[in-house]
Amino acid sequence: xxxxxxxxxxxxxxxxxxxxxxCQVDSQVTMMFWYRQQPGQSLTLIATANQGxxxxxxxxxxxxxxxxxxxxxxxxxxxxxxxxxxxxxxxLCSVEQASGNTIYFGEGSWxxxx
Amino acid sequence: DAKTTQPNSMESNxxxxxxxxxxxxxxxxxxxxxxxxxxxxQGPEYVIHGLxxxxxxxxxxxxxxxxxxxSTLILHRATLRDAAVYYCILRWNNDMxxxxxxxxxxxx
Numbered sequence: 001x002x003x004x005x006x007x008x009x010x011x012x013x014x015x016x017x018x019x020x021x022x023c024q025v026d027s028q029v030t031m032m033f034w035y036r037q038q039p040g041q042s043l044t045l046i047a048t049a050n051q052g053x054x055x056x057x058x059x060x061x062x063x064x065x066x067x068x069x070x071x072x073x074x075x076x077x078x079x080x081x082x083x084x085x086x087x088x089x090x091x092l093c094s095v096e097q098a099s100g101n102t103i104y105f106g107e108g109s110w111x112x113x114x
Numbered sequence: 115d116a117k118t119t120q121p122n123s124m125e126s127n128x129x130x131x132x133x134x135x136x137x138x139x140x141x142x143x144x145x146x147x148x149x150x151x152x153x154x155x156q157g158p159e160y161v162i163h164g165l166x167x168x169x170x171x172x173x174x175x176x177x178x179x180x181x182x183x184x185s186t187l188i189l190h191r192a193t194l195r196d197a198a199v200y201y202c203i204l205r206w207n208n209d210m211x212x213x214x215x216x217x218x219x220x221x222x
Binding site: 004033035042043044045092094101102103104105106107108 | 163210214
């Protein structure tokens with residue numbers, strides 16, 4: 001299994017600011033994904049983080065709002081830009097290892113925008 | 115876009131088996147059936163997955179209907195730590211989309 005570390009685990013942010021969430025994996029992985037989970041809701045896929053190229057965004061999510069980087073096979077960042085209270089959510093990093101079909105999730109980054 | 119349908123909630127008594135159903139009538143031949151669960155204040159956790167045959171692991175069993183249009187996650191003896199939201203997901207390639215899931219309550 002893969003061990004995923006997300007930072008920050010929690011933060012309270014001011015409206016209009018931006019925050020970058022880091023996702024570090026303890027082994028090389030083929031795929032990295034970013035999800036959002038709004039309070040009391042299920043998970044929604046934001047984008048697939050592609051190594052060395054632009055992320056692939058799902059409908060309703062754009063690069064200007066959620067820029068993503070993936071410089072190597074073990075690390076990715078998600079930035080939530082120009083935050084509003086509606087961005088208050090848990091943001092989860094997930095990965096798939098080259099060896100299997102299983103997706104592993106981090107513990108999430110709990111963001112509150114005030 | 116393959117979708118799944120699950121009951122919103124279920125209850126079980128501790129030490130008893132639990133059968134969590136999932137309907138996926140639009141499943142395609144290449145979709146894997148995955149189950150994840152999310153304990154309170156944690157990220158989702160892999161439980162089990164399968165394609166056509168029934169599967170067993172240390173956490174649970176997965177029973178897949180012959181026509182693959184439904185499946186059942188079986189927890190053989192529920193414990194209080196199994197209280198979670200259980201998600202049934204169809205996955206093909208990089209596409210893994212979560213539905214609303216089933217919230218399982220385990221009563222002592």
